[in-house]
Amino acid sequence: MDIFVQQVVSGLATGGIYGSVALALVMIYQATDVVNFAQGEMAMFSTYLAWTMINAGLPYWVAFFATLAIAFVGGLVIERVVIRPVENAPVLTIVIVCIGLLVIFNSVAGWIYSYIQKPFPGPFPEKPIMIGNVFFGAHDLGALGVTLLVLLFLYLFFRYTTLGLAMRAAAQNPTSSRLCGIRVGWMLALGWGFAALVGAVAGMMVAPVVFLDPNMMAGILIYAFASATLGGFTSPGGAVLGGLIVGVIENLVGTYVRFIGTELKLTVALALILVVLVVKPSGLFGRAAVHRV
Amino acid sequence: MALLEAEGLEAQYGGTKVLHGIRFAVEEGGITTILGANGAGKTTTLRAVCGMVKTSGEIRFDGRRIRGRPTEDIVRLGIAHVPEGRGTFMQLTVEENLRLGAYGRTAKGPLGRDFQRVYEHFPVLGERRRQIAGSLSGGEQQMLAVARALMLRPRLLLLDEPSLGLGPLVVREIFRIVRAINREERVGVLLVEQNATMALDLADHAYLLETGRVVMSGPSAELRQDDAIRRSYLGY
Numbered sequence: 382m383d384i385f386v387q388q389v390v391s392g393l394a395t396g397g398i399y400g401s402v403a404l405a406l407v408m409i410y411q412a413t414d415v416v417n418f419a420q421g422e423m424a425m426f427s428t429y430l431a432w433t434m435i436n437a438g439l440p441y442w443v444a445f446f447a448t449l450a451i452a453f454v455g456g457l458v459i460e461r462v463v464i465r466p467v468e469n470a471p472v473l474t475i476v477i478v479c480i481g482l483l484v485i486f487n488s489v490a491g492w493i494y495s496y497i498q499k500p501f502p503g504p505f506p507e508k509p510i511m512i513g514n515v516f517f518g519a520h521d522l523g524a525l526g527v528t529l530l531v532l533l534f535l536y537l538f539f540r541y542t543t544l545g546l547a548m549r550a551a552a553q554n555p556t557s558s559r560l561c562g563i564r565v566g567w568m569l570a571l572g573w574g575f576a577a578l579v580g581a582v583a584g585m586m587v588a589p590v591v592f593l594d595p596n597m598m599a600g601i602l603i604y605a606f607a608s609a610t611l612g613g614f615t616s617p618g619g620a621v622l623g624g625l626i627v628g629v630i631e632n633l634v635g636t637y638v639r640f641i642g643t644e645l646k647l648t649v650a651l652a653l654i655l656v657v658l659v660v661k662p663s664g665l666f667g668r669a670a671v672h673r674v
Numbered sequence: 675m676a677l678l679e680a681e682g683l684e685a686q687y688g689g690t691k692v693l694h695g696i697r698f699a700v701e702e703g704g705i706t707t708i709l710g711a712n713g714a715g716k717t718t719t720l721r722a723v724c725g726m727v728k729t730s731g732e733i734r735f736d737g738r739r740i741r742g743r744p745t746e747d748i749v750r751l752g753i754a755h756v757p758e759g760r761g762t763f764m765q766l767t768v769e770e771n772l773r774l775g776a777y778g779r780t781a782k783g784p785l786g787r788d789f790q791r792v793y794e795h796f797p798v799l800g801e802r803r804r805q806i807a808g809s810l811s812g813g814e815q816q817m818l819a820v821a822r823a824l825m826l827r828p829r830l831l832l833l834d835e836p837s838l839g840l841g842p843l844v845v846r847e848i849f850r851i852v853r854a855i856n857r858e859e860r861v862g863v864l865l866v867e868q869n870a871t872m873a874l875d876l877a878d879h880a881y882l883l884e885t886g887r888v889v890m891s892g893p894s895a896e897l898r899q900d901d902a903i904r905r906s907y908l909g910y
Contacts, residue, residue, distance in 0.1 A: 543773065543777065546766075546770055546773060546774060547774065547777055549766065550763055550766065550770075550774050553763055553764070553765055553766070554761065554763055554764075556726075556757070556761065557757070557761035557762070557763060558774070559726075559744075559745040559746050559749070560724065560745065560749060560754075560755045560757060560761060561749065561774045561775055561777045561778055561822070561826075562746045562749040562750045562777050562778015562779075562826070563746060563774070563777055563778070564746050565746075
């Protein structure tokens with residue numbers, strides 16, 4: 382039973398990270414109908430920036446927030462400079478541009494920082510925390526807490542501020558939004574900024590576990606796809622919940638199903654994508670796309 | 675000086691020209707209607723004013739040239755457009771739709787009075803303010819579209835076929851409110867309408883559009899007497 386609880390909490394911690402990246406994917410997908418394949422690499426690159434700042438002697442949390450700011454501005458600039466020129470191009474064109482970004486970020490990170498894994502510090506104590514008579518990893522609990530805080534912040538922002546409302550409106554109905562005086566292009570750019578910010582949080586929270594290297598987000602992006610597919614690509618809340626579910630399933634299957642173990646965990650995510658797409662393509666909380674013709 | 679003036683206005687979709695150099699005006703506090711059959715270019719005319727189609731020629735609002743400016747900038751000058759199909763944000767609540775209507779307003783500040791005003795005009799929206807807009811009936815959505823436009827505190831209201839698909843009672847209610855807003859707040863109105871009888875009753879000035887050209891214009895009372903208009907558009 383103790384192992385079960387431990388595995389669930391640890392699953393929630395990684396699930397929160399999958400959910401964050403899934404949320405980033407969904408935010409951009411909802412606004413532009415495009416899946417940003419470079420989301421993971423953008424997060425990885427942000428994490429390297431944090432590493433650089435921490436190595437230069439900045440306190441962890443200063444580096445953390447500085448990284449968030451840089452990631453936000455970076456996401457915004459990428460949308461304005463790279464995505465905007467192909468805004469009205471066919472979806473495939475934009476997908477290729479995103480894949481181009483993925484390769485660029487990956488190569489540049491490898492070029493600057495090399496492909497050797499680096500340890501990345503966590504802000505939480507090493508010592509496990511005992512609650513009741515079960516031990517929990519401090520990093521698991523901390524990462525889960527940070528992730529939930531960021532998600533709560535985003536929820537409040539989108540739910541209660543006028544800017545958040547305008548961003549939702551721009552994603553839903555660009556034409557009507559323009560008629561309300563909303564600068565739709567900038568709302569999309571802000572969406573990229575927030576997505577990059579969420580990704581950066583995920584990167585910094587997962588790096589202490591998987592170690593920092595240019596390919597660290599590859600697997601996580603697949604889990605994020607599984608999460609977004611499970612929760613529904615049209616539902617931000619669903620994507621986060623999907624992430625938590627995927628994290629827990631992954632951990633429990635890895636622990637209790639002997640032949641899967643740690644090596645085949647990623648296969649679980651891919652199998653999950655397949656099952657969801659066959660059984661309920663819109664995901665648990667998504668709406669089926671309806672196109673009027 | 676007229677509130678809105680267009681001269682030699684041309685508009686095209688792709689390579690197809692839809693408006694061939696039309697001229698019209700809306701007076702300060704006046705109501706102008708553009709009549710015409712399907713495909714005459716009525717909707718395009720409104721879209722041209724808001725910079726939603728490719729245009730040439732000249733459009734002046736309050737003496738300022740606005741042609742070629744981005745839609746959102748034109749809206750911010752105080753031109754509220756109730757588009758064809760109503761443009762409702764289906765997944766947002768009624769209240770959120772209204773908040774968005776005030777987004778482009780230049781005079782910032784609390785919206786309490788504006789909410790109160792539109793809920794007075796449209797009590798049903800007040801009752802349903804927490805409801806998702808997609809769950810409203812067609813008539814309620816049309817009211818929401820007009821109410822959303824009012825939240826801008828516009829100086830000019832562009833109305834595209836507000837009667838489309840609605841029952842006569844709802845239509846009469848919407849027209850009554852438009853008239854009230856026009857009289858009480860001196861909001862200029864440019865109305866595009868297939869229901870020529872109601873449009874001519876409401877408007878002080880009318881233009882008749884045929885395949886992208888103005889073929890007749892004048893005070894509504896005069897056009898109502900015209901034999902050709904009576905036969906083709908009023909049906910008696």
